[in-house]
Amino acid sequence: MKKIVLYLLFGTSLMVSSCDVLDVEPTTSWTGANIPTEESHLYGILYGGYGRLQSALRINAIVYGEMRSEVFYNNNFNVNIDKVIANKLDNGMALASWRTFYEAVKQANVVLKYTPELLEKQIITEAVANELMGQAYVLRAYTYFYLVRIWGDVPLVTIPFLSSNELTPYGRESQDKIFEQIHLDLAEGVRLIPSSATGRTTFTRAAAYAIDAHVYAWEHNYEKVIEQADRVLSNSNYSLASLYTPSISVNDSDFKQKVQSTEFAGIFNTGRSKESIFELAFSMDDGDNSQYLSTYFSGSFPYVRPRVEYAETFDDADWRAVIAHERASNGLYKVIKFTIGFSSDVDTRNVVLLRLADMYLLKAEAIVNLGDTDDDRKKAMALFNQIRNRAGGPAFEISESEYLDRDNFSNEYLKYLILEERKFELSYEGYRWFDLVRCGKAIEIVRERAGIEIHPLSFVWPIHIEEVRRGAGVEQNEYYK
Numbered sequence: 001m002k003k004i005v006l007y008l009l010f011g012t013s014l015m016v017s018s019c020d021v022l023d024v025e026p027t028t029s030w031t032g033a034n035i036p037t038e039e040s041h042l043y044g045i046l047y048g049g050y051g052r053l054q055s056a057l058r059i060n061a062i063v064y065g066e067m068r069s070e071v072f073y074n075n076n077f078n079v080n081i082d083k084v085i086a087n088k089l090d091n092g093m094a095l096a097s098w099r100t101f102y103e104a105v106k107q108a109n110v111v112l113k114y115t116p117e118l119l120e121k122q123i124i125t126e127a128v129a130n131e132l133m134g135q136a137y138v139l140r141a142y143t144y145f146y147l148v149r150i151w152g153d154v155p156l157v158t159i160p161f162l163s164s165n166e167l168t169p170y171g172r173e174s175q176d177k178i179f180e181q182i183h184l185d186l187a188e189g190v191r192l193i194p195s196s197a198t199g200r201t202t203f204t205r206a207a208a209y210a211i212d213a214h215v216y217a218w219e220h221n222y223e224k225v226i227e228q229a230d231r232v233l234s235n236s237n238y239s240l241a242s243l244y245t246p247s248i249s250v251n252d253s254d255f256k257q258k259v260q261s262t263e264f265a266g267i268f269n270t271g272r273s274k275e276s277i278f279e280l281a282f283s284m285d286d287g288d289n290s291q292y293l294s295t296y297f298s299g300s301f302p303y304v305r306p307r308v309e310y311a312e313t314f315d316d317a318d319w320r321a322v323i324a325h326e327r328a329s330n331g332l333y334k335v336i337k338f339t340i341g342f343s344s345d346v347d348t349r350n351v352v353l354l355r356l357a358d359m360y361l362l363k364a365e366a367i368v369n370l371g372d373t374d375d376d377r378k379k380a381m382a383l384f385n386q387i388r389n390r391a392g393g394p395a396f397e398i399s400e401s402e403y404l405d406r407d408n409f410s411n412e413y414l415k416y417l418i419l420e421e422r423k424f425e426l427s428y429e430g431y432r433w434f435d436l437v438r439c440g441k442a443i444e445i446v447r448e449r450a451g452i453e454i455h456p457l458s459f460v461w462p463i464h465i466e467e468v469r470r471g472a473g474v475e476q477n478e479y480y481k
Contacts (some may be wrong), residue, residue, distance in 0.1 A: 042124070056146070064146070065433055067081070069432040070446050075305045076301065091468070096464040098150070099464075137186070142207075157170055168470055182211075190205050190209070200276045200279050225366035239356065243263070269339075271350040271352075279352040292348065294349055320424060360386060423435075458479045
């Protein structure tokens with residue numbers, strides 16, 4: 001993220017009729033003596049925060065969110081990858097450091113501190129201040145949501161700081177207190193971000209609602225999950241990308257090429273789709289030439305491969321499998337979801353972190369956890385079947401007569417079906433481990449499908465040894481002492 005051209009659109013009610021363009025250089029070099037004094041400084045700091053989030057999650061969204069589950073095996077003899085997949089983490093791993101996440105928090109805190117001061121001096125307009133602060137609140141909330149899912153109790157810092165060394169006085173706050181702050185920040189983001197904001201690579205109201213739905217799901221507050229998911233699902237700016245169509249047949253000689261040219265494939269390979277809610281933006285023009293996910297999964301010797309047993313759980317009628325991975329002549333699978341049509345000479349791919357199908361299935365999960373009446377089942381399975389229909393057509397749906405048959409479809413089995421559908425729909429996108437932990441299935445499924453034993457105290461990561469040494473109030477997570 002070298003440079004971002006930012007377009008600020010103001011309505012006529014704000015007495016600005018044209019499109020102002022700011023050529024903004026993201027910065028993470030803020031110091032206490034170098035406070036922002038103009039609008040471009042604030043945008044530079046905000047986009048520096050997006051840059052730090054990009055650095056934290058461009059590959060590690062999958063490492064933290066997927067790799068500890070039953071999905072992958074180490075294909076590259078990488079010691080750290082092996083530790084993650086085997087759930088044998090230690091406090092010396094670079095991945096055990098939360099430093100980059102707190103750098104994103106720092107950037108958000110600087111924006112939140114100095115934007116009101118520039119507004120009071122009339123250096124920026126109220127509309128600009130709202131946009132800056134709204135995005136900063138959501139950036140901080142989303143970063144803390146990753147922090148708490150990865151490490152559990154973490155330091156809660158809401159004021160600017162210069163470096164990780166300044167975190168020394170801060171002890172770890174309880175997850176409940178972190179969640180409380182996240183909800184407050186997201187509410188402020190929704191209040192301040194204009195409803196007209198619909199970009200896919202900056203935080204919007206829809207992104208705030210989607211994050212909030214996930215936070216409430218983590219807390220098992222299912223009424224609030226439904227409330228926040230509905231706010232996204234009812235937003236006409238987002239809709240499911242198309243995949244299955246009866247005009248394409250599995251018997252077509254070019255079936256694979258047709259499926260890989262669908263809108264669904266474009267979510268990950270074109271970017272900024274109608275289904276995307278938030279994605280990390282990468283651009284060759286901005287100097288982002290490492291290709292990240294594309295490099296990680298591509299080539300004849302990728303870093304990781306899907307376990308054969310995992311890949312072969314996809315139904316033959318599921319068109320998503322054609323986009324998710326491919327099977328080589330040696331019987332091994334390779335993820336292709338992020339590399340279809342990829343050329344390192346001309347592009348990189350955005351990393352999609354939030355999308356609409358996730359909200360469909362998260363709401364369905366919430367419904368079956370709240371009740372088990374026929375009406376509950378119909379509502380949940382209507383959402384479930386929309387995703388199934390998109391993947392394989394009407395024949396791929398589960399019929400009402402089936403899912404209302406309690407002898408064969410217990411409430412627990414419906415929960416399992418929805419969890420498994422999330423596995424297929426969101427495969428390789430950084431959801432699976434977090435889903436298993438949230439639903440209380442991590443120990444059971446990883447043991448049964450990968451043969452790996454996990455201690456419940458090891459769900460959280462160890463805190464890097466340097467962070468423990470730096471902060472007098474930071475105590476190592478119990479399992480790793």
